[in-house]
Amino acid sequence: MSTIQDQHTAGPIAIGFDYQFYYFMYLAIDLKQGQKIGFEVKDDVHIDKQDGTTILYQTKHSIVKNANGDIQNLTTLDIDLWKTLNNWTDFINADKKNSSFLNENEFILVTNKSENNNDFITTLTLFKFDNDIDKVVLKINELEKKTQDETLRKYIKNFGKISKNKLKLFLKKLVIETDNDGIIKKIKNRILEKYYQADLVDPIFESLSSNLNMAKYLDIKDRKKFEISSEDFAKKFGKCFKVATEIKPLPRREFPVLLPDDLENQIFIKQLLDIGEIQTGSNDIRDYTTQMLKFLNHFTYWSEEENFILLTDIKEFKNNSIQIWTNEFKSKYRQIERKVSAGAFLNDLEDDVKNLALDLVDYIRKQDLSIPGFSALGVEFSNGHYYSLSDNLEIGWHFDWENKYKNK
Structure with a gap:
């Protein structure tokens, strides 16, 4: 019975959503003037920049570990990788006219998986150096033939249908961030960088996390887009940071009191x-x-x-x-x-x-x-x-x- 329950548990899915939320929180803390951040609006997370362009983020989290106890690698034929590329391919193909979608967007895949001898990432890195799109096309065709998984093959085939000109533009704007684990610690480090006092980090983190989560829940529940401008962030969540300036007690400890002889x-x-x-x-x-x-x-x-x-x-x-x-x-x-x-x-x-x-x-x-x-x-x-x-x-x-x- 426990084995069946383990197979149907929503834990891994839930932690994936948590990872997405914490990454959203991580980006929101550093939101620049004139920017707007969204959760599950244009993508998993997005940032609209002041110049009218947008950064689209896809977050992928895994709890699967390898024999060494480390989080599994983002392999060349990783389903998360190609599902993400397939989603963005659909967006690109839907824009049939003037490539405005590609011109106005950047693409970042964020995952806690490690990158280890991933042929596609190697090919992407090389392309950004030599700008040779033919090598990329050859690698895509090779990977499509290599896999026996029908879903994966469909994703790779769809990706390979992007025209060379659009593919070149897309790859120049594509970033794959691997090993992005310990997201909560990264958020706390970002808070520490802003306020310099370690004792303020946890209170700020807890207040901001709970208030952002509640705002997200209420907006999505009411079928509203959960988007926050830099001005909204200061107005709605600025109080979460007031712990840094609020009047607070100094910590007390039990110190031995050594009375003088006379x-x-x-x-x-x-x-x-x-x-x-x-x-x-x-x-x-x-x-x-x-x-x-x-x-x-x-x-x-x-x-x-x-x-x-x-x-x-x-x-x-x-x-x-x-x-x-x-x-x-x-x-x-x-x-x-x-x-x-x-x-x-x-x-x-x-x-x-x-x-x-x-x-x-x-x-x-x-x-x-x-x-x-x-x-x-x-x-x-x-x-x-x-x-x-x-x-x-x-x-x-x-x-x-x-x-x-x-x-x-």
């Missing part, structure tokens, strides 16, 4: 101890240090190990973070600054300064920072970033923090 000797902890935000021996000291190290571990991972963040974005992020602190620092200490400028001694204002410093810390801890191009880091990482800045003495909490710590 937690209270850290500058950022000294700053917080001095304003009374924490007390010696407090569990908060361990928690704040953990937050800082978690942020620093991730920031190194994002900026140096994986290069998710550009150097310009790092600079903007840091400058913006410090500017938030600067604005609030000036706002909180405006009155203190005026009193000192008027002759008051800072030591006499220490209680007020410490209260304002605590308010400054509370304000900064509410900030949820973001790195350009990415969603907010979250309060924990934002706090860790500010602890790091204060540990490096780039910001402080006390009104006189620069003299208290920078000169030591």
Whole structure:
């Protein structure tokens, strides 16, 4: 029973259609201004170019493998090859007058089969070099006599009936692409070439693939031609590429947090101890240090190990973070600054300064920072970033923090 089912399975046919669709997708991504691509309209796939000419694509896919486990070769008498040539021959013969079909079209056969000693492809290559159509005619006649398959013989005979002038023009415009396998990887590589970030490739591919497939299904279901101009592609499917510019979270990992031996000797902890935000021996000291190290571990991972963040974005992020602190620092200490400028001694204002410093810390801890191009880091990482800045003495909490710590 399983053998009979295997013989009637639609799998090989279905994957052939999938191959055709993915090749269509591969071409659509690189569609040039003024071009239009179609699926199952003029051929398996076609591209109308801006100059009024058209490229016709026939796609042929095989899952049959040879003894070495490789996809079978495109042999000289391959039925897919000659069926394709026969189809195009019918188009050519239907144009009985002025060869406008040949003048306005190019022909590309695309297959995942390998080319290995294919006499017809060898003859085609030689013709493009020496332009000797008689050699081609001799080869066609030879192949017609060689095969015993009636269908194949009919295809070759039909092809051989093309006049020499038309045959010469046709062969000059004929391309046979073999070994065109791994089409999904090729699509992803084309996406990578455009956006340069490997982490964006799969989301773009999945979004574009599903939306193109759905559009194809709906158009064909409604008996419409599934054709997309370069303008349509940008308008209808441009959102599929917005993942490259959308706000997105930075990846998180579990990094080991190695706490220093003397937690209270850290500058950022000294700053917080001095304003009374924490007390010696407090569990908060361990928690704040953990937050800082978690942020620093991730920031190194994002900026140096994986290069998710550009150097310009790092600079903007840091400058913006410090500017938030600067604005609030000036706002909180405006009155203190005026009193000192008027002759008051800072030591006499220490209680007020410490209260304002605590308010400054509370304000900064509410900030949820973001790195350009990415969603907010979250309060924990934002706090860790500010602890790091204060540990490096780039910001402080006390009104006189620069003299208290920078000169030591």
